[in-house]
Amino acid sequence: NAGVTQTPKFQVLKTGQSMTLQCAQDMNHEYMSWYRQDPGMGLRLIHYSVGAGITDQGEVPNGYNVSRSTTEDFPLRLLSAAPSQTSVYFCASSRDWGMQYFGPGTRLTVL
């Protein structure tokens, strides 16, 4: 199993640009989440999904959209990038709300 994969590993955007961070898992997990990690802030939940077609907001959802059309994929869209969205983004999946498997992360810089 590849586990949780994320692409790209690094990305630089200009303010106002949009992009999609990709996340995929091959463990048939129902639960998937997106977090951002900033120095001194810890991991913060952006959006999560409890199954295909079902998404909900986490602690810091503004500026981000998600969709879950398949069990495997959970992309995160930045609609109009802002410097405040410079961060490391992690995708995670789990069978239930227990042990989470994290991807390797995407390091995003917005200029």
Added chain:
Amino acid sequence: SQKIEQNSEALNIQEGKTATLTCNYTNYSPAYLQWYRQDPGRGPVFLLLIRENEKEKRKERLKVTFDTTLKQSLFHITASQPADSATYLCALGDGNQFYFGTGTSLTVIP
């Protein structure tokens, strides 16, 4: 939402000693609490989960305690090794939300 505090200072210990990391939370007690390990440039890796009705959980050299009266979890690594050097995160589960602490950086000195 929960506020979670972990040892803000980095922890340095000698190889072979026991490392003890603290996780304190401020609001209601969660249904369960998790500990993760994170190495630089990598995603967190799950270590242990303890439920509110469990006082203690062990896995090899790791031990976690959960005191809902003190609103605190302690994470112990016994017989520590340089390979245990990493940042350790605690996370509280609250329904469908997870709240993470900022982590404690542990360095085990040979």
